[in-house]
Amino acid sequence: AQSVTQLGSHVSVSEGALVLLRCNYSSSVPPYLFWYVQYPNQGLQLLLKYTTGATLVKGINGFEAEFKKSETSFHLTKPSAHMSDAAEYFCAVTPGSQGNLIFGKGTKLSVKP
Amino acid sequence: EPEVTQTPSHQVTQMGQEVILRCVPISNHLYFYWYRQILGQKVEFLVSFYNNEISEKSEIFDDQFSVERPDGSNFTLKIRSTKLEDSAMYFCASIQWAGANVLTFGAGSRLTVL
Numbered sequence: 709a710q711s712v713t714q715l716g717s718h719v720s721v722s723e724g725a726l727v728l729l730r731c732n733y734s735s736s737v738p739p740y741l742f743w744y745v746q747y748p749n750q751g752l753q754l755l756l757k758y759t760t761g762a763t764l765v766k767g768i769n770g771f772e773a774e775f776k777k778s779e780t781s782f783h784l785t786k787p788s789a790h791m792s793d794a795a796e797y798f799c800a801v802t803p804g805s806q807g808n809l810i811f812g813k814g815t816k817l818s819v820k821p
Numbered sequence: 822e823p824e825v826t827q828t829p830s831h832q833v834t835q836m837g838q839e840v841i842l843r844c845v846p847i848s849n850h851l852y853f854y855w856y857r858q859i860l861g862q863k864v865e866f867l868v869s870f871y872n873n874e875i876s877e878k879s880e881i882f883d884d885q886f887s888v889e890r891p892d893g894s895n896f897t898l899k900i901r902s903t904k905l906e907d908s909a910m911y912f913c914a915s916i917q918w919a920g921a922n923v924l925t926f927g928a929g930s931r932l933t934v935l
Contacts, residue, residue, distance in 0.1 A: 744926075751825070751912060752864070752926040798864060808854070808877060809924060811864040 710735045710801045714812035722820045727771075727786040729815045731799030734780060741782040742800040742809065743773055752798065758782065769793065794819045823847040825927035827913050833933045837902050842930045844896045844913030853896045854914040854924065855888065857881070864912065870896065903934045 715730040733739055743755040756767025763775040769792075773784045782799060799812040826845040834840050846853050855867040868878040870888055885907075887899045896915075900907055910931050914924040 742923075749928070751827075751928040752914075752924075754923055757923060800864075808866045808869060809856075809864075810866070811856075813863040 710739065710803055710810045712799050712801050712810055712812035714797075714799050714815050716815055717813065718816045718818065720818040720820060721789045723791055724788050727784070727789045727793065727817065729784040729797050729799075729817065731773075731782045731784065731812060732780050733782060733799070733801045735801055735803060737803045739801045739803060741773075741775060742802075743767065743771070743782075743784050744798045744800060744811075746796045746798065746814075748795075755784070755797070789817075789819045791819050791821065793817060823925070825913055825915055825925050827911075827927035827930050829930055830928065831931045831933070833935065834903055836905055836934055840900045840903055840907075840932060842898045842900075842911050842913075842932070844898070844927055845894055846896055846913065846915030847917075847925055848894075850915035850917050850925070852876075852916045852918070853888075853890070854916075855898045856912040856914065856926075857909040858912065858929075859906075859909045867898075867911075900932075903932075905934050908932055908934045 711734045713732045741758045744752040745755050756765050758765050758775045766772045771786045796814045796816045798814045800809040802809050828843045853870045856864050858864045866879050868882045869876045885901050890896050910929045912929045913927040916924050
């Protein structure tokens, strides 16, 4: 069975600071991993995904994530936070190329001026 | 940019009433999903739908829930007799083909059961 754990329901950073949102997963088969972002009153928007190949994946808005199999992690980072990054971020896993997304509880990112 | 459209954006209903949430998936997509997010909790899978039938459903998706695609464009979620615990944000999503593995989500329908 697949599961996702996001450490920290709320993360607050200053504008320009490093953003690090943590995600650990468990999967009995090679996982496909995703980060979604939800801005207020909007749907879930894909930030980036890992399926196969390069373990460091780059997404939109300057975000990237690294798949570390040994640590069963897929942490999301951005070198310099911007006010517009304030949103809720969801890590998700699916078993391989098919199957339904299993989401983490989400991490709300606040960016202080 | 094609998008998934959901209506209504917010519905308030009395406990025991029937509710229908509507979704218009992206036109060339073949697989359709409903997820829900109870306030403060994780996004949970409800049901997937392909070729006019349910392909998978979760434990949450009991006999009170049903889905259909009545006219080839709308994809609906019906809750027959709403309970307080059905209050949540309901997200529709679609995908072009099974291996594409990137769902496009709608903005959600917030259901409040009083």
